Amino acid sequence: MTLIAAENICVRLGGAEVLHDVSLRVGKAEIVTILGPNGSGKSTLLRALLGIVPLAAGRVTRQDALRIGYVPQRLHIDRSMPMTAGRFLSLPARQTPADTAAALARVGVPEVANRPMTGLSGGQFQRVLLARALLAKPDLLILDEPTQGLDQPGEAAFYRLIEEVRRDTQVGVLMVSHDLHVVMSASDRVICLNGHVCCEGTPLVVSNAPEYRALFGLGTQGALALYQHVHDHDHTHDHGHGHDHAHPHSPAEHPHA
Structure with missing residues (x-):
């Protein structure tokens, strides 16, 4: 079931x-x-899918009544504004204390409800943003560089959380x-992505694609490390077959070189 699709879209900004x-x-x-590297059009693509920037060509189609949860790349909150995480989750749509x-709790930070947003760590802040997106019970989550600024353990933990939410x-x-x-x-x-789709596939297929290595290989010989972890639960929703996945634990076990 396709939730959202872009078909041969072109976007022009400033000519x-x-x-x-x-x-x-x-x-x-x-x-x-x-x-994609800086300037490759990644954020512009997300804005085009969200309908924020106009298309010069092509089209975007969405499933009827599609609910989208959006987690931005960064969100600035004035340090002089004493807004708690719980209050933040009630903007713009008011939520009950039980819902917040x-x-x-779903994103693993139940203790921050009464803490000011400006006092949260980077990982806590991103989890609150994710919690806000999930309150809308979205069909589709769009995340714009959600782990930027996090250290490797924080990034790995956030990725595991996204996988659990999907599951x-x-x-x-x-x-x-x-x-x-x-x-x-x-x-x-x-x-x-580099203004156009250079290559596409599973992580392992892409890591071996010459287009990927040509574009992103500097300094790492094109190696694509994977954030992975071990879990032994059944993924009964995967194509109708229950099966277990075994993954190595951390990016430290998959050096970038």
Whole structure:
């Protein structure tokens, strides 16, 4: 079931073509990761999918009544504004204390409800943003470099959380990654973007694609490390077959070189 699809879209900003002939789709319970260098059009692509920037060509189609949860790359909150995490979750739509508590517990930070947003760590802040997105019970999560600024353990933990959310809710996930050489192992597909789609496939297929290595290989010989972990639960929703996945634990076991 396709949740959102771009068909041969082009976007012009200030007279310059930022995206050319880009096509992609995200299905239910699918995780799609977009990789690309600075200036490759990653954030512009997300804004085009969200309908924020106009298309010069092509089209974007969405499932009827599609609910989208959005986690921005960064969100600035004035330090002089004493807004707690619980209050933040009630903007703009008011939530009950029970709902906000459940949302914070779901993303693993139940203790921050009464803490000011400006006093949270980077990882806590991103989890609160994710909790806010999940309150809308989205069909599709769109995350714009959600782990930027986190250390490796924080990034790995956030990726594990996204995988758990996908498993439990069957939400589709479209995520832009800031790290060209580290991608979430649970990604069903990776799309390499540089104004156009350079290559696309599973993480392992993309890591061996000459287009990927030519674009992103500097300094790492093209190696694509995977954030992975071990879990032994049944994924009974995966194509109707229950099966176990065994993954190595951490990116430290998968050096970037």
